Amino acid sequence: MSDDDKQTTAKDPWTSQAQPVDGEAIKKMSKKNAEEAPPEKWMQAWAKEVLLEQKRARRGRFIGGMFRLLVTLVIVVLVFGSGRELLSLSDEAKPTDTPHLAVVEIKGALSSEGRANAERVLRGAQRAFSSSGAQAVALRINSPGGSPVQAGQIYEGIRKLREQHPEMPVYAVIEDLGASGGYYVAVAADHLIADQASLLGSIGVVSGGFAFKEAIERLGIERRVFTSGENKAFLDPFSDIDEEQSEFWQGVLDSIHQQFIARVKEGRGDRLADDPKIFSGLVWSGELALELGLIDELGSLYSLQADLGVERSVNYTPEPSPWERLERRLGTAFKAALVELMAPRLQN
Template sequence: MTQPDDTPSTPTLDSPPVLPTVQAPPAASRGAFDHVMEQFARDYLRDRRSSRRWSLFFRLGWLGLGLFAAWSVYSENTHNSVPTGPHTALVELRGEIAVGSEASAEVLLSGLKSAFEDQGAQAVVVRINSPGGSPVQSGIVYDEIRRLKDKHKKKVYAVVEESAASGAYYIAVAADEIYVDKASIVGSIGVLMDGFGFDEVMKKVGVERRLLTAGSNKGMLDPFSPENPQQRAHAQAMLDQIHRQFIDTVKQGRGERLKETPDTFSGLFWNGEEAVKQGLADGLGSLDYVAREVIKAEEIIDYTARENVAERLAKRFGAAVGEGAARSLRAMPSLN
């Protein structure tokens, strides 16, 4: 009896292999699948278009910022590159005189040097609206104005708007003449060092001050420790010395025009009208008056060194980009 052969037959060209039958999904399921895929494709294309738009926007934005920066630098430096006729050179002194401010010695000297070096500048006007500030910064500007005057043989005029007090008046006396408004605040020739003392309050609330120093005077004038008479005397002597320097500078700058009284160097200040009477100023007048009537060069060109808008925007953009890059780097995996 013949046994059945279980070996599968070899396929030939005449008999193609039989493929398993795949049952088609129901029509309802196929329609839902097609709808999902169509929605996915639409969302993907929308995201790609949005990404391209934002990429183009940022590229155009950076291009615009670059063009604006170039235009700003060019427009602000035009007066230095284009020959000018006879004019009055202006340098502004505004705000607190301090390192890093718009009234720092670095900023003021940049404008002053440009003003003095321009052959068309008949004289230099420093327009002042400042309550004062650092005696060091004020002294640097005072000395440099006197040096530039001697080097370029040009006169300097100070025009006070709201105030020229303390360190601002220190700078003003470097000018050949000082003009004020009748209501300007002028003077305050003095030096101060202020602070607070909290040691009694700390005793009342039961707080103990623990201050460690290497050097017996390293904690000098610490507001949380009792006042030390020797340290106070030392600080007062230092202030008196700076005050004497201030007084000598005013006397040197004003000369015989100064009508000194017991209050002149007491730290008091006066309005412009009284300042003229005391010889702290030479007359009443605005910037336009000085340019027109005193210098005889009515055209005014501003040489004040300023941070332009483009530079400020670039710094802000740079800070934002740097912060974003730092966040990205922190989020990235590393090989360490």
């Protein structure tokens, strides 16, 4: 530094008295000021922090509550489907002495785990047949089919109820769809009714699946299956199926098909037209089905009610409980997928 710079610095009143910054001194001064602050100041600061913490807690509880409400609403929609189903928690309709048309619904795919299962349908049918005010029983069908076992059990159950109550007329009213197993059930009635645009028939059996053997070989995956019985895994999609096994499975399907045909002939009798296409698996409109003798007339549940001269109808189909709906919706999806893939079914 030159002599001129030294003289300038010495004469500068701002820099001539400057001292190096001491960090420890600053900390001691801050602590001293805090200790000397009046109690009102730090009490106000503490209260402010408490209020902020309470506000954060309330916000967290609100967000958590909204999330739980959203999850609950999603579960309710999955289980009950709609508000109408949520409110219909009564298990069974009460019989009445007032003249009415007793209705039993067969809605959806026929399945032991679904709404259209034999136990539920026949429980409703028994109450319908036993009602003192029932002028007739109507099977209200809207089903694509499904399990041949469930279809057969419903058919046999309705036929036995007809024998026990010979004075009670039984109608089957097909709405949008009465195909395959749905039609199997319908022929248990005395009289079949459908709309001219309803789809029905599909008198046949189908069993489908996929073969993945070449796919897993290309991926370098080795399939290991251990069985006791050479044909135990013949429907395994990752293994080959030989001609003998194919013929055997086709024979099983043909046997179920013949059972279906026998029930249709038993239920419809001479009303059926002499046309082999009836049993080929084809689906017919209500108008064409009338010509083939698959139904007796075109109409609906409301036209039937008017023809019978009754002012009201009573649905005797038991509603599943909320817990049953939850179990069936959430607990059987994987099982249903396997059954759909491998089991023979009466379905369009």
